[in-house]
Amino acid sequence: MPDGALPVLDVKGLKVVFKTRGGEVHAVNSVSFDLKPGELLGVVGESGSGKSVTMMSLIGLLPSPPADVREGQVLFDGQDLLTCTPDTLRSIRGARIGFIFQDPMTSLNPVFNVGFQIMEPLRKHMKLSKAKAADRAVELLELVGIPDARRRLDDYPHQFSGGMRQRVMIAIALACDPQVLIADEPTTALDVTIQAQILELVRDLRRKLGMAIVWITHDLGVIAGIADRVMVMYGGQVVEQSPVKDLFRNPQHPYTRALLKTVPGVLGERPEKLNVIEGQPPILMAAPSACAFRDRCAFAMPRCAKENPARVQVGAGHDVACFWDPATNGPRNA
Amino acid sequence: MGRAMLDATNTQKTLVTVRGLKMYFPIHSGFLRRHTGDVKAVDGVSFDIYEGETLGLVGESGCGKSTCGRALIRLYEVTDGVVTINGKEIAKANPQDLRAMRPTMQMVFQDPQASLNPRMTLASIIGEPLIEHTKMTKAERQARIYELMDAVGLNRSFVNRYPHEFSGGQRQRIGIARALALNPKFIVCDEPIAALDVSIQAQVVNLLEELQARLGLTYLFISHDLSMVRHIADRVAVMYLGKVVELGPRDAIFADPLHPYTEALLSAVPEPDPSLENTRERIILKGDVPSPANPPKGCNFCTRCPKVMEMCRSIEPTYREVQPGRFLACHLYDQNNTSAGSTSGIEASQKHVQQGELQ
Numbered sequence: 183m184p185d186g187a188l189p190v191l192d193v194k195g196l197k198v199v200f201k202t203r204g205g206e207v208h209a210v211n212s213v214s215f216d217l218k219p220g221e222l223l224g225v226v227g228e229s230g231s232g233k234s235v236t237m238m239s240l241i242g243l244l245p246s247p248p249a250d251v252r253e254g255q256v257l258f259d260g261q262d263l264l265t266c267t268p269d270t271l272r273s274i275r276g277a278r279i280g281f282i283f284q285d286p287m288t289s290l291n292p293v294f295n296v297g298f299q300i301m302e303p304l305r306k307h308m309k310l311s312k313a314k315a316a317d318r319a320v321e322l323l324e325l326v327g328i329p330d331a332r333r334r335l336d337d338y339p340h341q342f343s344g345g346m347r348q349r350v351m352i353a354i355a356l357a358c359d360p361q362v363l364i365a366d367e368p369t370t371a372l373d374v375t376i377q378a379q380i381l382e383l384v385r386d387l388r389r390k391l392g393m394a395i396v397w398i399t400h401d402l403g404v405i406a407g408i409a410d411r412v413m414v415m416y417g418g419q420v421v422e423q424s425p426v427k428d429l430f431r432n433p434q435h436p437y438t439r440a441l442l443k444t445v446p447g448v449l450g451e452r453p454e455k456l457n458v459i460e461g462q463p464p465i466l467m468a469a470p471s472a473c474a475f476r477d478r479c480a481f482a483m484p485r486c487a488k489e490n491p492a493r494v495q496v497g498a499g500h501d502v503a504c505f506w507d508p509a510t511n512g513p514r515n516a
Numbered sequence: 517m518g519r520a521m522l523d524a525t526n527t528q529k530t531l532v533t534v535r536g537l538k539m540y541f542p543i544h545s546g547f548l549r550r551h552t553g554d555v556k557a558v559d560g561v562s563f564d565i566y567e568g569e570t571l572g573l574v575g576e577s578g579c580g581k582s583t584c585g586r587a588l589i590r591l592y593e594v595t596d597g598v599v600t601i602n603g604k605e606i607a608k609a610n611p612q613d614l615r616a617m618r619p620t621m622q623m624v625f626q627d628p629q630a631s632l633n634p635r636m637t638l639a640s641i642i643g644e645p646l647i648e649h650t651k652m653t654k655a656e657r658q659a660r661i662y663e664l665m666d667a668v669g670l671n672r673s674f675v676n677r678y679p680h681e682f683s684g685g686q687r688q689r690i691g692i693a694r695a696l697a698l699n700p701k702f703i704v705c706d707e708p709i710a711a712l713d714v715s716i717q718a719q720v721v722n723l724l725e726e727l728q729a730r731l732g733l734t735y736l737f738i739s740h741d742l743s744m745v746r747h748i749a750d751r752v753a754v755m756y757l758g759k760v761v762e763l764g765p766r767d768a769i770f771a772d773p774l775h776p777y778t779e780a781l782l783s784a785v786p787e788p789d790p791s792l793e794n795t796r797e798r799i800i801l802k803g804d805v806p807s808p809a810n811p812p813k814g815c816n817f818c819t820r821c822p823k824v825m826e827m828c829r830s831i832e833p834t835y836r837e838v839q840p841g842r843f844l845a846c847h848l849y850d851q852n853n854t855s856a857g858s859t860s861g862i863e864a865s866q867k868h869v870q871q872g873e874l875q
Contacts, residue, residue: 228714228715229713343804345804346804373576373577373740374576374740374742374781374784374785375576375780375781375800375801376576376804377784377786378783378784378786378798378800378801379800379801381786382798382800400714401786402788403743403785403786403787403788403793406787406788406790406792406793407786407787407790407793426790427790427791430788430789430791440715441715442788444714444715444717445714445743446743446744446746446747447743447785447787447788447789448742448743448770448782448785448787449787449789449792449796450789450792452747452767455722455725456718456721456747457718458719458722459715459718459719460719462683462685462716463713463715
């Protein structure tokens with residue numbers, strides 16, 4: 183990953199609100215991040231932390247209503263995806279930005295064979311003839327490691343196993359050679375041995391194709407093995423962002439620190455008792471006026487209830503949104 | 517395999533004994549819906565669970581671990597095999613006897629949303645087993661419900677609320693309170709944390725451990741999350757395609773897995789540490805789990821095993837004790853196996869087998 187390269191995707195101050203009968207839910211609050219060419223950005227957070235909503239709103243995949251993208255800019259190749267025309271967005275989505283969803287069974291259409299589904303973006307976006315598209319589809323299926331590809335084009339999704347279906351999804355997402363691939367919990371529904379296969383495939387594809395990837399997950403183990411940079415989300419906000427090694431070696435935010443301690447591993451020492459983050463994730467019925475984590479935080483200060491901390495730089499490419507400084511165990515000097 | 521041999525190395529009291537448990541689901545096909553085959557979800561499983569311990573049962577989805585847990589407390593009519601819990605045979609018991617045995621064995625289900633009736637209040641959910649199985653008065657029942665809610669950390673003021681008013685972690689606490697209502701000895705926990713968030717998982721696991729210490733419970737902890745199993749279990753059984761392929765003490769299994777499947781499974785678990793993660797050697801299994809309706813000939817794992825030998829494709833390995841307390845079904849550890857390539861694992865195993873013989 184070349185340093186200082188222009189980001190392929192630059193998100194600034196994104197804000198998404200859901201209108202529900204019970205009031206407005208502030209799912210994403212002023213999220214900013216960028217994605218450099220060829221980089222793998224891991225996004226971690228619990229369910230409801232806004233990680234999927236952020237990524238889906240980038241390319242207009244949220245139904246509106248109820249969703250409402252209030253503020254922000256999503257710059258992709260100099261264009262703001264939030265203000266561009268639906269036609270422009272359609273020409274980018276699926277072609278230059280690919281998407282892989284969590285559950286490969288519900289995201290593939292059961293009444294079309296997989297050949298049709300892989301060829302669809304090729305014919306729509308790249309205007310390939312049927313025969314050319316079929317050849318490319320076979321190439322793609324071989325690329326993602328599906329044996330006997332030519333024959334399997336005529337098979338339907340139910341004839342594939344879970345891991346194979348996820349490979350098909352990856353093939354569809356890669357069909358038009360995207361610059362950016364957004365993967366939303368792509369291995370969560372899979373078994374560990376199949377997950378290991380898919381992770382190996384993604385490592386291999388990155389070497390071959392070099393696209394930038396956003397990888398959403400709640401599994402810190404997956405992040406450790408695959409990401410270059412990590413963004414931790416909590417309560418609809420980015421609370422910490424850092425190169426992967428730095429995050430695991432020197433976590434700054436109390437949430438990140440607690441999260442790393444609650445997850446047991448299969449190697450190394452086995453703790454007698456698991457560390458627990460007490461309490462529940464916040465319900466985001468109002469725009470944040472204070473730190474969203476303060477009720478569960480062991481280091482909360484009076485200031486945390488009054489102000490929402492902004493992200494401050496703490497190291498090379500490492501920033502955190504917290505008033506507490508682990509180095510001094512006191513307030514952070516701004 | 518005799519029972520005497522299984523028990524020889526352990527002085528602890530056995531609470532649950534499972535011998536040759538089989539659970540087949542029939543396949544009916546054709547115009548006449550004739551019985552044309554079976555899905556062999558659990559195919560001859562034997563193990564013991566000692567009193568007060570947690571046996572972790574791990575494996576990939578579809579390997580039969582949940583079916584095994586359910587068949588064990590007879591939520592299914594088992595095809596074959598013997599299960600005794602607390603000295604009483606249960607697999608073939610008649611319905612009246614079975615009903616009397618129910619209070620000793622309970623279950624915590626995976627999805628707390630689906631396993632709680634949305635139209636019952638918390639009090640009626642936790643109180644239902646008390647009405648069914650005890651002769652408590654209303655006041656006694658109320659007292660017991662409060663006691664259970666305290667035990668699992670639910671606020672007493674929630675007693676008249678409905679399941680949808682609770683979060684996932686709280687719902688799982690309700691499920692645990694219901695399972696505890698009748699003072700069971702043995703609880704089958706079927707993926708109790710799989711539907712919960714990481715930070716909530718630890719809360720529930722700690723609760724289960726604390727209750728075990730306080731009430732002397734015995735758990736069968738079914739999970740696909742190996743790192744959590746390593747935390748909670750005393751012994752671990754690994755299932756693959758309807759069979760237990762390896763069983764042993766937790767530390768031994770995680771430090772020195774014998775079966776190639778256990779080894780691959782452990783190496784596939786991503787470790788939350790980038791420096792370890794980048795230096796680890798991964799064993800990536802090829803392909804998928806075969807269908808349990810049509811398992812391969814010989815060893816069930818022969819289609820994906822990185823150390824497969826000729827004999828694995830024709831002869832089924834027997835499940836036996838290869839080291840004190842460690843059970844295994846693999847030809848790599850057959851004592852007169854000289855045809856296999858000389859990997860260090862095999863040499864080590866022959867030493868283990870010899871040790872086993874001395875006993």
